[in-house]
Amino acid sequence: xxxxxxxxxxxxxxxxxxxxxxxxxxxxxxxxxxxxxxxxxxxxxxxxxxxxxxxxxxxxxxxxxxxxxxxxxxxxxxxxxxxxxxxxxxxxxxxxxxxxxxxxxxxxxxxxxxxxxxxxxxxxxxxxxxxxxxxxxxxxxxxxxxxxxxxxxxxxxxxxxxxxxxxxxxxxxxxxxxxxxxxxxxxxxxxxxxxxxxxxxxxxxxxxxxxxxxxxxxxxxxxxxxxxxxxxxxxxxxxxxxxxxxxxxxxxxxxxxxxxxxxxxxxxxxxxxxxxxxxxxxxxxxxxxxxxxxxxxxxxxxxxxxxxxxxxxxxxxxxxxx
Amino acid sequence: xxxxxxxxxxxxxxxxxxxxxxxxxxxxxxxxxxxxxxxxxxxxxxxxxxxxxxxxxxxxxxxxxxxxxxxxxxxxxxxxxxxxxxxxxxxxxxxxxxxxxxxxxxxxxxxxxxxxxxxxxxxxxxxxxxxxxxxxxxxxxxxxxxxxxxxxxxxxxxxxxxxxxxxxxxxxxxxxxxxxxxxxxxxxxxxxxxxxxxxxxxxxxxxxxxxxxxxxxxxxxxxxxxxxxxxxxxxxxxxxxxxxxxxxxxxxxxxxxxxxxxxxxxxxxxxxxxxxxxxxxxxxxxxxxxxxxxxxxxxxxxxxxxxxxxxxxxxxxxxxxxxxxxxxxxxxxxxxxxxxxxxxxxxxxxxxxxxxxxxxxxxxxxxxxxxxxxxxxxxxxxxxxxxxxxxxxxxxxxxxxxxxxxxxxxxxxxx
Numbered sequence: 190x191x192x193x194x195x196x197x198x199x200x201x202x203x204x205x206x207x208x209x210x211x212x213x214x215x216x217x218x219x220x221x222x223x224x225x226x227x228x229x230x231x232x233x234x235x236x237x238x239x240x241x242x243x244x245x246x247x248x249x250x251x252x253x254x255x256x257x258x259x260x261x262x263x264x265x266x267x268x269x270x271x272x273x274x275x276x277x278x279x280x281x282x283x284x285x286x287x288x289x290x291x292x293x294x295x296x297x298x299x300x301x302x303x304x305x306x307x308x309x310x311x312x313x314x315x316x317x318x319x320x321x322x323x324x325x326x327x328x329x330x331x332x333x334x335x336x337x338x339x340x341x342x343x344x345x346x347x348x349x350x351x352x353x354x355x356x357x358x359x360x361x362x363x364x365x366x367x368x369x370x371x372x373x374x375x376x377x378x379x380x381x382x383x384x385x386x387x388x389x390x391x392x393x394x395x396x397x398x399x400x401x402x403x404x405x406x407x408x409x410x411x412x413x414x415x416x417x418x419x420x421x422x423x424x425x426x427x428x429x430x431x432x433x434x435x436x437x438x439x440x441x442x443x444x445x446x447x448x449x450x451x452x453x454x455x456x457x458x459x460x461x462x463x464x465x466x467x468x469x470x471x472x473x474x475x476x477x478x479x480x481x482x483x484x485x486x487x488x489x490x491x492x493x494x495x496x497x498x499x500x501x502x503x504x505x506x507x508x509x510x511x
Numbered sequence: 512x513x514x515x516x517x518x519x520x521x522x523x524x525x526x527x528x529x530x531x532x533x534x535x536x537x538x539x540x541x542x543x544x545x546x547x548x549x550x551x552x553x554x555x556x557x558x559x560x561x562x563x564x565x566x567x568x569x570x571x572x573x574x575x576x577x578x579x580x581x582x583x584x585x586x587x588x589x590x591x592x593x594x595x596x597x598x599x600x601x602x603x604x605x606x607x608x609x610x611x612x613x614x615x616x617x618x619x620x621x622x623x624x625x626x627x628x629x630x631x632x633x634x635x636x637x638x639x640x641x642x643x644x645x646x647x648x649x650x651x652x653x654x655x656x657x658x659x660x661x662x663x664x665x666x667x668x669x670x671x672x673x674x675x676x677x678x679x680x681x682x683x684x685x686x687x688x689x690x691x692x693x694x695x696x697x698x699x700x701x702x703x704x705x706x707x708x709x710x711x712x713x714x715x716x717x718x719x720x721x722x723x724x725x726x727x728x729x730x731x732x733x734x735x736x737x738x739x740x741x742x743x744x745x746x747x748x749x750x751x752x753x754x755x756x757x758x759x760x761x762x763x764x765x766x767x768x769x770x771x772x773x774x775x776x777x778x779x780x781x782x783x784x785x786x787x788x789x790x791x792x793x794x795x796x797x798x799x800x801x802x803x804x805x806x807x808x809x810x811x812x813x814x815x816x817x818x819x820x821x822x823x824x825x826x827x828x829x830x831x832x833x834x835x836x837x838x839x840x841x842x843x844x845x846x847x848x849x850x851x852x853x854x855x856x857x858x859x860x861x862x863x864x865x866x867x868x869x870x871x872x873x874x875x876x877x878x879x880x881x882x883x884x885x886x887x888x889x890x891x892x893x894x895x896x897x898x899x900x901x902x903x904x905x906x907x908x909x910x911x912x913x914x915x916x917x918x919x920x921x922x923x924x925x926x
Contacts, residue, residue, distance in 0.1 A: 226657075395652055
């Protein structure tokens with residue numbers, strides 16, 4: 190591993206870049222929701238309030254951190270960094286400035302599935318470790334919801350892999366030079382977006398963090414720095430899943446090659462990627478603003494009786510077409 | 512969150528323990544401070560998984576001693592005190608009080624003033640119902656509905672401000688009439704805004720009957736039937752949604768409701784979805800009444816000169832507040848201040864029904880069902896202290912309560 194690769198992982202297009210995107214996504218999410226609801230949204234910090242998520246983050250880090258008496262201290266204190274690690278590691282496998290990712294191997298899609306599962310597992314562990322009553326209920330809901338959305342999510346992720354005959358994201362992005370997979374597998378894309386809403390705990394699947402029912406869900410007992418990192422992680426997951434959707438179905442950084450000058454080419458690829466990323470992001474912002482929260486048993490019914498058959502149908506169509 | 516009990520007299524704890532067995536494992540506290548509740552109130556939810564098997568309300572967190580305070584104030588000062596009972600239906604409170612006092616004084620209120628009272632009371636009903644409709648959006652995680660309805664509600668509040676001078680605490684009614692005449696040229700803005708509200712109400716009616724996620728959260732949730740409603744005696748929309756058409760405005764017309772006759776809206780479903788539709792219908796009906804009032808309003812004085820002291824006597828009055836029947840009893844010793852004022856607010860009548868509606872539902876339904884009655888806990892809170900074994904009730908002085916609190920927390924810290 191040379192110095193350049195370390196810089197790529199830590200700065201651009203790796204961790205720092207994606208953390209920056211996480212703040213931007215938070216701001217865009219709040220601003221889009223506000224506009225749709227007839228409000229103005231964040232306004233004060235920075236131009237049009239763009240620095241508000243950053244200000245919120247640093248304000249939270251300065252707050253007192255309260256560790257509940259009955260909590261599992263080890264998990265409670267060391268869980269948030271591990272929780273942060275999941276999407277942070279995942280983003281390394283997504284091609285941004287060229288058709289190849291920073292790190293790539295032929296099976297990295299499987300690792301991505303592990304990252305998604307690990308993220309939910311860490312949330313469950315954090316919730317149980319905090320030993321709050323609202324947290325316990327929230328984790329019950331989270332796990333039930335996870336058993337619902339994971340199967341359609343995996344099937345919808347596998348569909349583009351079958352189309353591209355590759356299990357690496359790099360390969361899938363490279364295979365979309367002619368057309369995007371969203372045109373062949375639109376149902377899979379839809380299922381992916383809905384499952385992503387569930388993974389991100391956004392309406393209508395914000396059941397494990399339903400504010401008016403169980404306060405802040407599994408995050409209720411967290412405060413101060415830990416809460417700041419948990420919130421940042423959730424925004425990073427937001428970016429990560431949008432980037433995954435953009436890469437798997439919209440071609441990611443792939444697009445017409447207009448120039449061969451190295452720097453300009455990098456800029457071109459990253460602008461393709463960013464446009465698609467924000468397109469997927471806006472889709473999620475709009476859906477989550479326009480819908481009410483449903484109940485857990487209704488969510489499970491949606492996943493098992495509608496989304497799983499639909500994604501299986503799409504999978505069989507794709508296999509038949511090959 | 513603590514597993515330890517909240518401060519209560521020992522006998523009371525035993526009484527509630529006999530009601531239902533629960534342990535810290537299956538007790539989920541809902542309140543006193545909770546994002547779904549805008550005012551502090553504590554509900555012990557006994558759960559089985561996510562299913563609710565028992566709800567134990569504990570009221571009294573925002574008891575303000577207003578009935579007692581009223582005895583220290585003059586008749587006129589009390590109007591403004593009673594407005595502070597509720598931040599939403601403040602006009603209904605002052606209206607019930609002044610009409611009770613007018614009953615003792617045997618005043619005939621000028622006809623124009625009675626029309627203006629109907630006008631403001633109906634505007635208040637519109638804004639109160641819209642507030643609740645928006646909050647249903649908030650409770651079901653549908654923030655967009657919340658923001659939209661509250662934005663439209665501002666139109667009504669601006670109108671109220673133009674008429675009375677204030678948005679919420681209107682300080683508008685007075686004994687023998689209303690304090691100010693309507694501003695000039697108010698008819699046109701009223702007509703314009705009412706047309707706008709009616710158009711929005713139609714849109715929201717379509718929305719609540721077509722938006723799938725909202726229907727799935729409200730349809731069949733918190734259902735009560737007419738038989739249960741007759742047993743538990745709810746008032747207002749909560750009663751009307753079970754199909755029982757009762758409304759003080761029709762049964763015992765006050766102000767100008769004998770001339771401006773509202774149509775009672777009912778529904779037979781008795782669930783939250785029907786409450787949504789019912790309240791939107793009532794908003795529409797109130798818009799119609801406001802328009803009718805502004806058309807037919809007679810000219811003349813808006814108040815008489817009220818005396819400072821009220822002769823000996825007693826009077827009762829009830830009005831249809833946005834949440835249901837609001838009841839005032841006033842007794843005068845013959846002087847400048849009342850001897851006793853007793854208030855029964857709609858939330859006090861509805862709270863048992865709301866807890867009965869919750870049983871058998873899941874935790875996810877708690878915010879929307881519990882608040883389906885449009886609670887106003889600040890209006891409702893009462894304090895009474897009694898010893899169960901001695902069957903004895905007594906008053907507690909503030910200092911005694913303070914000492915009790917100090918003792919309780921000392922013991923808690925030690926043990």
